[in-house]
Structure formats: C-alpha cells, structure tokens
Amino acid sequence: MNFDLPEELVTLRDAVTDVCEKHLITGIKSFEERQEFAYPLIREMGKAGLFGAPFPEELGGSAAGFLAVSVIAEEISRLAPEFGYAMNMQSMTCPYTIYNWGTEEQARRFVPGLIAGEQIGMFALSEEGSGSDPAGSMRTVARRDGDVYRLNGSKMWITFSHATDVGVLFAKTDPHADPAHTGITAFIVQPKHFEGYSAQPIELPGLSRSLRSCTVFLDDFVVPVENRLGEEGEGFRIAMNALEYGRLTVSGRLTGLAQSALDVARNYANERIIGGKPIARFQLIQERIADATVAVEAARLMSHRVGWTMDQGRVSTRVASRAKYFATQAARLAGDVAREVLGGNALTAEYPVKKINAYIDMLTVGEGSENVQRVLIGEDSLGIKDATRHAMRNRFVGML
Ligand SMILES: Cc1cc2nc3c(=O)[nH]c(=O)nc-3n(C[C@H](O)[C@H](O)[C@H](O)COP(=O)(O)OP(=O)(O)OC[C@H]3O[C@@H](n4cnc5c(N)ncnc54)[C@H](O)[C@@H]3O)c2cc1C
Numbered sequence: 001m002n003f004d005l006p007e008e009l010v011t012l013r014d015a016v017t018d019v020c021e022k023h024l025i026t027g028i029k030s031f032e033e034r035q036e037f038a039y040p041l042i043r044e045m046g047k048a049g050l051f052g053a054p055f056p057e058e059l060g061g062s063a064a065g066f067l068a069v070s071v072i073a074e075e076i077s078r079l080a081p082e083f084g085y086a087m088n089m090q091s092m093t094c095p096y097t098i099y100n101w102g103t104e105e106q107a108r109r110f111v112p113g114l115i116a117g118e119q120i121g122m123f124a125l126s127e128e129g130s131g132s133d134p135a136g137s138m139r140t141v142a143r144r145d146g147d148v149y150r151l152n153g154s155k156m157w158i159t160f161s162h163a164t165d166v167g168v169l170f171a172k173t174d175p176h177a178d179p180a181h182t183g184i185t186a187f188i189v190q191p192k193h194f195e196g197y198s199a200q201p202i203e204l205p206g207l208s209r210s211l212r213s214c215t216v217f218l219d220d221f222v223v224p225v226e227n228r229l230g231e232e233g234e235g236f237r238i239a240m241n242a243l244e245y246g247r248l249t250v251s252g253r254l255t256g257l258a259q260s261a262l263d264v265a266r267n268y269a270n271e272r273i274i275g276g277k278p279i280a281r282f283q284l285i286q287e288r289i290a291d292a293t294v295a296v297e298a299a300r301l302m303s304h305r306v307g308w309t310m311d312q313g314r315v316s317t318r319v320a321s322r323a324k325y326f327a328t329q330a331a332r333l334a335g336d337v338a339r340e341v342l343g344g345n346a347l348t349a350e351y352p353v354k355k356i357n358a359y360i361d362m363l364t365v366g367e368g369s370e371n372v373q374r375v376l377i378g379e380d381s382l383g384i385k386d387a388t389r390h391a392m393r394n395r396f397v398g399m400l
Contacts, residue, residue, distance in 0.1 A: 003301075009068055013075050019048045020079035028082055031210040037163040038210045039120070042086055046117020050076070051091040054310075054396045055099060060112040065396070067307035070252040074303065077256030078263075081359040082208040084253040089160045090114055092245040094121030097168050098188060100395045101230045101238050110166050110188060122167030123246075124155040124189075124216060125239050131157075132372050134170070135181035135236055140218060142171035142185060149173075149187065149223045151196075155216040162199040162214045164191050168242070169223075170235045177233070184235035188227040196221035206358030241393055246367040247320040248310065251303040254327035254363050258296045261334035261356045265289060265341040268351075285341060292337040295330035302326050313397035318380060318387040325373035331360040 005013070023044045031038040045051065053068040055061025062068075069091065077084040088094065095114040099107045113119035130137035140153030151171050161167070169189045177183025191197040199214035230238050266289060269280035279285050302323035309316040335357040339346045346353040364370055380387035 005071065005304075008064070009071050012064065012068055013071050015048060016050060016072050016075040017079065019045060019050065020076060020083075024076075024080040024083055028080065028208070028210065032208065035209045037120075037160075038082075039163065041083070042090065042120065043117040045076075045083065045086060046090065046115060051086070051095070051115040051117060053091070054096060055111060055115055056396070059099070059107060060115055063396075065307070066248060066310035067304060069248055070303050070307035073249040073252030074256035074259070074300070077253040077359070078260045079256075081253070081257060081260075081356065082211050084249070084256070084359070084363075085159050085211055086117075087249040087253070088123060088246055089121040090117055092249050093123035093242045094166070094168055096245050096396075097123070097186075097238060097242040098166075098229065100241065100393050101186070101234075102188070106188060106227075106229070114166060119165035120160050120163045122158060122161050122164040122169070122189075123242065124158045124161065124167055124169040125242075126157045127154060128156045128215075132369060134239060135179070135184065138170065138172055138184060140169075140171040141175055142173050142187065142223070144173070144225070147225050149225065149228070151187070151189075151218045151221040151223060153218050155218075157202065157213045158199070158216050159213045160211065161191075161216045162201060162212070164189075164199075166190055168229060168238075170239055173232045173235075181236035182233045184239070185232045186229035186235040186238045187223045188229050189221070189223055190227070191221075194222040204362070206354060207362060237390070240390065243367050244316055244320050244392055245310075247324040248303075248306045248316075250363055250367045251299070251306060251320070251323040251327040254324075254331040254360065255296065255299045255303050257356050257360050257363070258292070258299055258327070258331040258334040261331070261338040261353070261360075262289070262292045262296050264351060264353060264356070265292065265334070265338040268338075268342050268345070279341070288337045288340060292330075292334040295333050299323070299327040299330035310394060311397065313394055315388045315392050317390065317392065321368070321373050321376045321380075321387060324367060325370065325377060328360075328364045328370055328373075331363070335360045 052061035053064040073087045095111045114121045142149040167189045173185040174183035196219045198217045272279045306320045306323045338353045379385040
C-alpha cells in the first residue's frame with residue numbers, strides 16, 4: 001500500500017494551483033461585481049485540462065482517472081471555492097453522465113465541448129418540493145409528442161442554469177408509475193436552442209453571484225427524442241449513479257475548504273500576539289488546531305479512496321457516501337476552528353472565513369444532505385440495506 005500521490009498527480013495539482021493563481025482568484029472579482037457569468041475563466045479551466053481527467057483522449061480528455069478528479073476538486077476549492085461547482089457541471093454530473101449513459105453519438109456531440117469549457121453544463125434534478133426525495137416528489141413532466149418531448153414544470157437550485165448550453169435534466173414520463181422511481185427519464189437539454197426555458201437567479205448571501213444557482217421554469221420546453229439519455233424510466237438509476245460521481249468531487253471540495261480554513265487559522269494563530277506571545281502558544285488553541293489537522297488529513301484519505309476505488313472499476317457507493325459525510329464533519333470542524341481562532345477578524349472581509357464557511361454550508365446540503373448520508377451509512381452498517389446493492393456504471397474503466 002502506497003499513500004504517496006503518484007508523481008504525475010503532484011504535477012497535476014501544481015498545474016491546478018497555477019491556474020487558480022494566474023486566472024481564477026483575481027479574475028473572479030470583476031465578474032462578481034458585474035454579476036456576470038465568468039465564462040472566460042471556465043474556459044481557462046477547460047483549456048488547462050481540469051475537466052477532462054476521467055474521459056478518453058478521443059473525446060478530448062486526459063484519461064488521468066478519478067483520483068485525479070479528487071485532487072483537482074480539492075485544490076480548486078482550497079484556493080478558489082467559487083469554481084468548485086464547475087467540477088460537476090463541466091466534468092462529473094453533467095458530461096460524465098452523458099458519457100456514461102449516452103450513445104456513442106451523444107458522447108461525441110456533447111462531451112468534448114463541455115470538458116473544454118466551451119459549452120456550459122448543468123445537472124437538473126432538484127425541485128422546490130423534491131430535494132432529498134426525487135423519486136416520490138418530482139413534479140416536472142415530459143410528454144412525448146411525435147419526434148420530441150414537451151417538458152413542463154420547474155427545477156430549483158440548479159447551478160449554472162442561467163448560462164447553460166447543454167444539461168442533463170430529469171422529468172417524469174410516467175407520473176403514475178409504481179414504484180414512483182420507474183417513471184423518471186433523463187434528457188440532454190439545450191436551453192439556447194429551444195423555446196420554453198427560463199432561469200431566475202436565487203439570492204444566496206455569501207456565495208458567488210457570478211457562478212450561481214437558479215430556479216428553472218419549463219413551459220412546453222422541447223427536447224428532441226434523440227436527446228433522451230438512456231431509456232424511458234431509467235432516469236432514477238442514472239441520477240443516483242451521477243450523484244456517486246458528484247460525491248467524489250464534493251468530498252474533495254470539502255477537504256479543500258477544510259484545508260483552507262485550517263491554513264487561515266494556523267497563520268493567524270502564529271501572528272496574533274496576546275499577553276506578549278502568539279496565541280499559537282496557548283494549549284486550548286493548539287488543541288483546536290490539532291483536531292482540525294487530523295480531521296483534514298482523514299477527510300483527504302477518504303476522498304482519495306473514493307477516486308482510487310472508481311479507478312479500480314469497483315462499486316464506490318459505500319466509500320463515496322462515507323467520504324462525503326466525513327468531509328462534511330471535517331470541514332465544519334475546521335471552519336469553526338477558523339471562526340474561533342480569528343475572533344472578530346473572522347467576521348471581516350479581510351479574511352476569507354465567512355466565505356469558506358458559506359461554501360462548507362452549501363456543500364453539506366448537495367449530493368445528499370448530512371441526514372441522507374447518515375441514513376444510507378447507518379442502514380448499510382446495520383445490515384438493513386447494502387449500500388453497494390445498485391451496480392454502478394463506470395464506462396471509463398469498463399465496469400457495469
Ligand atoms: C447552492 C446550491 C446549489 C445546488 N445545485 C444543484 C444542482 O445543480 N442540481 C440539482 O439538482 N440540485 C442542486 N442543489 C440542490 C441540493 O441537491 C438539494 O438542496 C438537496 O438535495 C437537499 O434538498 P432540499 O434542500 O430540498 O432539502 P430537503 O430534502 O427538504 O431536506 C430538508 C432537511 O430534511 C433532512 N432529511 C431529508 N430526508 C431525511 C430522512 N430520510 N431522514 C432524516 N432527515 C432527512 C435533510 O437532511 C435536511 O436537513 C443545490 C443546492 C444548493 C443549496
């Protein structure tokens with residue numbers, strides 16, 4: 001067993017650091033001021049190959065694999081958390097789902113543009129009344145009308161949906177199906193090509209207003225039949241599989257945020273003088289830093305294990321859920337330590353503590369909330385429901 005990152009992933013991580021420092025960290029500021037989608041910066045990430053790790057070279061990928069995805073997601077979130085979303089929209093939940101479940105033709109049409117950052121992606125599952133329970137509560141419907149489907153309803157919280165070129169969207173083709181999850185179908189949507197799609201930004205204080213989430217309204221929105229992803233009724237399986245890949249990036253992103261919080265706290269503790277000495281000399285501060293240090297390291301090991309498991313072509317449901325859950329706890333802890341160590345300065349714009357914690361809060365919800373993970377992990381641990389009962393699809397390493 002070797003716990004060292006392979007040399008090529010260390011080089012890749014350095015390349016991500018470089019993109020963040022050269023383009024993203026300062027570049028985002030003007031887009032935030034104008035509340036304008038930071039398309040040129042997403043394009044820079046695409047050009048640097050940050051989205052193509054789990055795709056074959058013939059589609060424009062680098063075939064670097066899933067451990068690489070974890071490393072990239074962590075480094076982006078450590079330095080420029082606004083861009084963490086892009087790892088799903090431009091790499092995993094959108095294009096990888098198309099690659100994993102689509103036809104050869106769909107993969108060739110849609111994947112290269114998304115992972116190059118030329119086309120903006122989207123993954124639209126959640127609705128106002130349907131977050132943790134998409135099967136039972138989804139209200140958006142798709143009705144077949146000759147060569148097209150007509151979609152009606154709304155989606156909520158959908159990241160990048162105000163700028164989407166190509167997205168994966170889920171709707172009920174059979175609202176009366178029993179069991180309910182068998183009535184859901186996945187579609188590849190192209191909002192800029194067809195009428196009937198609109199997106200209304202949601203105000204989320206503390207989070208980016210450039211790279212943001214919206215409510216999406218669908219009013220007889222057309223999707224050609226050739227854009228259906230998989231078979232009718234297969235959508236729930238596709239969505240759950242996509243969330244596995246989402247959990248890979250989210251656990252990496254939470255680890256990056258946790259590291260960032262820890263770094264801020266450590267630096268501050270060494271610099272802040274109280275009673276003639278740095279507060280780092282106080283044992284109560286050391287205890288908090290120690291707890292956060294160990295939590296971040298454990299979160300990183302668990303996140304890397306998810307990528308490694310996927311790279312082996314093994315079912316990763318169990319490890320992905322545990323890693324996402326633990327990374328949430330680690331990030332919460334590190335975020336709290338930063339808040340505590342910085343005192344009043346944690347509230348100022350001079351330090352990134354509020355921003356880091358806003359992104360941590362956001363990520364505890366996505367890709368299955370904390371309680372959803374607890375239920376999954378608890379039922380699995382107690383032998384009630386095997387977390388690995390659903391075979392995953394992993395086309396990159398050829399596993400079904
Ligand atoms: C900034 C942001 C971006 C997002 N981007 C996207 C996106 O791009 N695409 C997309 O599809 N969705 C997206 N989401 C939606 C996200 O996935 C949902 O918010 C999430 O699934 C939870 O749904 P909910 O918010 O409706 O909470 P609910 O499902 O209403 O849950 C409320 C509470 O109940 C708890 N709960 C739920 N079920 C159980 C249970 N069985 N036992 C105990 N407690 C339970 C939850 O843990 C939570 O604490 C985004 C959300 C945010 C905040």
